[in-house]
Structure formats: structure tokens, C-alpha cells
Amino acid sequence: MLSQALKNKYQPCEEIGRGRFGVISRVLCAVTQCPFACKTIDKRLLSDSTDRECLENEPKIMSLLSPHPNVVQIHDMFESEHTLQLILDLCQPVTLYHQILQHDLSEPKAASYMQQLMSGLAHCHRFGIVHRDIKPDNIFFDFRGNLKIGDFGSATWLTGKLGTADGLVGTPYYVAPEVVMGRPYNEKVDVWSAGVVLYVMLAGVPPFYGENAQEIFEAVLRGNLRFPSRIFRSVSSEAKDLLRKMICRDVSRRFSAEQVLRHPWILKGGEAIPMD
Known part of the structure; x- marks a missing residue:
């Protein structure tokens, strides 16, 4: 579920992946129509302190590393009581x-x-x-x-x-x-x-x-x-x-x-x- 704050800046499209703590969807920037990936993490699924620490670290680490041609870049972040949503480079579905x-x-x-x-x-x-x-x-x-x-x-x-x-x-x-x-x-x-x-x-x-x-x-x-x-x-x-x-x-x-x-x-x- 995409937050209203995110929907104000990005147009939601289809789901493209699913992981342990949430889903990844394709979104379009409302202004440029450029495609991005939105990683939505459900905080309620984080079972221990290690998971929560990783949740807090991930956007900080990605922001520090961006930009680099061989690292997925973070472009935006939205946080609510139950979710964390990261706007990332959209990559091919084939890893x-x-x-x-x-x-x-x-x-x-x-x-x-x-x-x-x-x-x-x-x-x-x-x-x-x-x-x-x-x-x-x-x-x-x-x-x-x-x-x-x-x-x-x-x-x-x-x-x-x-x-x-x-x-x-x-x-x-x-x-x-x-x-x-x-x-x-x-x-x-x-x-x-x-x-x-x-x-x-x-x-x-x-x-x-x-x-x-x-x-x-x-x-x-x-x-x-x-x-x-x-x-x-x-x-x-x-x-x-x-x-x-x-x-x-x-x-x-x-x-x-x-x-x-x-x-x-x-x-x-x-x-x-x-x-x-």
C-alpha cells in the first residue's frame, strides 16, 4: 500500500517483486514520468532488533553510496508508522x-x-x-x-x-x-x-x-x-x-x-x- 505522500509525487504501477518484509512496485515520477522502483517495507514484519537496525541502516547507507554506476541508487524515501518506502533505480527483472x-x-x-x-x-x-x-x-x-x-x-x-x-x-x-x-x-x-x-x-x-x-x-x-x-x-x-x-x-x-x-x-x- 503506497502512502498518500508518495502518491503525491509518484504514480503507482504494477508490482514487480516480493520479499521477506514487503513488496517492490514500479512507479512513475509525476513530473518527469521517469520510472523508478518503490520498495515498501512493512515494519510490523520485523521480528527482532537486528531486522530493525538493518531497516534503519539501509536508506542511510544507500544515500551515502549514491551515486555510483554499479550501485543501485536511492532517490527518495517516505516513512509512516507501519511502512518505509524507498524510491530506487528501476532495474531489469532479470538478475x-x-x-x-x-x-x-x-x-x-x-x-x-x-x-x-x-x-x-x-x-x-x-x-x-x-x-x-x-x-x-x-x-x-x-x-x-x-x-x-x-x-x-x-x-x-x-x-x-x-x-x-x-x-x-x-x-x-x-x-x-x-x-x-x-x-x-x-x-x-x-x-x-x-x-x-x-x-x-x-x-x-x-x-x-x-x-x-x-x-x-x-x-x-x-x-x-x-x-x-x-x-x-x-x-x-x-x-x-x-x-x-x-x-x-x-x-x-x-x-x-x-x-x-x-x-x-x-x-x-x-x-x-x-x-x-
């Missing part, structure tokens, strides 16, 4: 998750997507913000085909002298081992998750899996990164090198977003090149 399901991605295509994803994450990390739920479902595309990171509902600021966060937040297949272990962690949890996204783009399957969340977490903790020959037969050694440096259990050795952007495979757009 990276849908693209992976539909067809295999070539290395140049995967490298292009990874360059844009890491550019957006590097921007977040420069502000001390960690997304905490990087996965194909949260990676969108605008109508020009540009990749945009969305859904900052789990994002938070790094705090303290060491710049850390805590809490078991994320999606089992993509969550970093230090998160599962319950230790304080930093922005490199996003790099681990992005590495898993890259693995899935190239292989069509995640590197760590199980029948349920507990089994997946156990596989993540083992961190036994493998490249089965039947799947990675045609994947370059350069791509595998980058995967090892992103999906690395030793956080001190794991690449940062900026380091990923400087990796030869990214710089060469996924083309095969000799490694030193």
Missing part, C-alpha cells in the same frame, strides 16, 4: 542469478561483470560499508546493461579501531568462513562472496555445497577449493588464479576489492594471458 540459469557465461562476460561488481564493492569499502549478502540474486542490471549491486538490507558499517563487524549474516553458499565461525570480520567477507559468485558464473555450481545449511557451512569451513576437470576443462588458469586469491581462508592473504580490480584477468577482460 545475474537468472542469467546464470539461462546460459553459460563466457570468461570475457564473467570478467566484465566481475569488474563492475568489484568496482561497486570497492566504492562501498572506501566508505567502511560491508554489504554482507553478495550473491547473484542481489546483482541487478539497469536497462543499459550496466551491473548494479542492490539489496543493502544486510549491510552495515565497520566499527572500532580494527574496522570490523559481527553477526551471522548472509546466504550459506556465499558466506565467508570467518562469519560462520562467529569471529569479527571485515570488508573482505564481500570479496569471498564475490569469488563464489565468479566461481558460479564460470562453473554453474557453487564451490561449497550440502543438503542443508549446516552441511554447507561445514563445507565452507573446510574451504577445500577444487576445480573439477569436467567443469573447469575450458576455464583459463588466470581465472582459477583469481578465484584462489578471492576464495582464500586466510583473510590476510585474501585479495581486497582493489586488488581484484588490478588482477591481470580483470585488466585483460577475461582473455587468456601468460601468468608469471
Whole structure:
């Protein structure tokens, strides 16, 4: 249900998505007729303090990060007793998750997507913000085909002298081992998750899996990164090198977003090149 204040500025259209705490609708600006997405969150569905904190943080974080070509931008906000409504960039209905399901991605295509994803994450990390739920479902595309990171509902600021966060937040297949272990962690949890996204783009399957969340977490903790020959037969050694440096259990050795952007495979757009 769109508030009257919102209807004064935006014309409601059809529902385009539904999530845990509400719905996403397409709206048109009453003045320009430009289309936007309206994310309506029902506060009554927020069950605990963590959910409420994320609700309060999301618009603040998105406002701080806007604008950036690879981050979904927030344009307006309306709040009432029971709802919070965010006016966001309107993206295509097909996410990276849908693209992976539909067809295999070539290395140049995967490298292009990874360059844009890491550019957006590097921007977040420069502000001390960690997304905490990087996965194909949260990676969108605008109508020009540009990749945009969305859904900052789990994002938070790094705090303290060491710049850390805590809490078991994320999606089992993509969550970093230090998160599962319950230790304080930093922005490199996003790099681990992005590495898993890259693995899935190239292989069509995640590197760590199980029948349920507990089994997946156990596989993540083992961190036994493998490249089965039947799947990675045609994947370059350069791509595998980058995967090892992103999906690395030793956080001190794991690449940062900026380091990923400087990796030869990214710089060469996924083309095969000799490694030193």
C-alpha cells in the first residue's frame, strides 16, 4: 500500500517483486514520468532488533553510496508508522542469478561483470560499508546493461579501531568462513562472496555445497577449493588464479576489492594471458 505522500509525487504501477518484509512496485515520477522502483517495507514484519537496525541502516547507507554506476541508487524515501518506502533505480527483472540459469557465461562476460561488481564493492569499502549478502540474486542490471549491486538490507558499517563487524549474516553458499565461525570480520567477507559468485558464473555450481545449511557451512569451513576437470576443462588458469586469491581462508592473504580490480584477468577482460 503506497502512502498518500508518495502518491503525491509518484504514480503507482504494477508490482514487480516480493520479499521477506514487503513488496517492490514500479512507479512513475509525476513530473518527469521517469520510472523508478518503490520498495515498501512493512515494519510490523520485523521480528527482532537486528531486522530493525538493518531497516534503519539501509536508506542511510544507500544515500551515502549514491551515486555510483554499479550501485543501485536511492532517490527518495517516505516513512509512516507501519511502512518505509524507498524510491530506487528501476532495474531489469532479470538478475545475474537468472542469467546464470539461462546460459553459460563466457570468461570475457564473467570478467566484465566481475569488474563492475568489484568496482561497486570497492566504492562501498572506501566508505567502511560491508554489504554482507553478495550473491547473484542481489546483482541487478539497469536497462543499459550496466551491473548494479542492490539489496543493502544486510549491510552495515565497520566499527572500532580494527574496522570490523559481527553477526551471522548472509546466504550459506556465499558466506565467508570467518562469519560462520562467529569471529569479527571485515570488508573482505564481500570479496569471498564475490569469488563464489565468479566461481558460479564460470562453473554453474557453487564451490561449497550440502543438503542443508549446516552441511554447507561445514563445507565452507573446510574451504577445500577444487576445480573439477569436467567443469573447469575450458576455464583459463588466470581465472582459477583469481578465484584462489578471492576464495582464500586466510583473510590476510585474501585479495581486497582493489586488488581484484588490478588482477591481470580483470585488466585483460577475461582473455587468456601468460601468468608469471
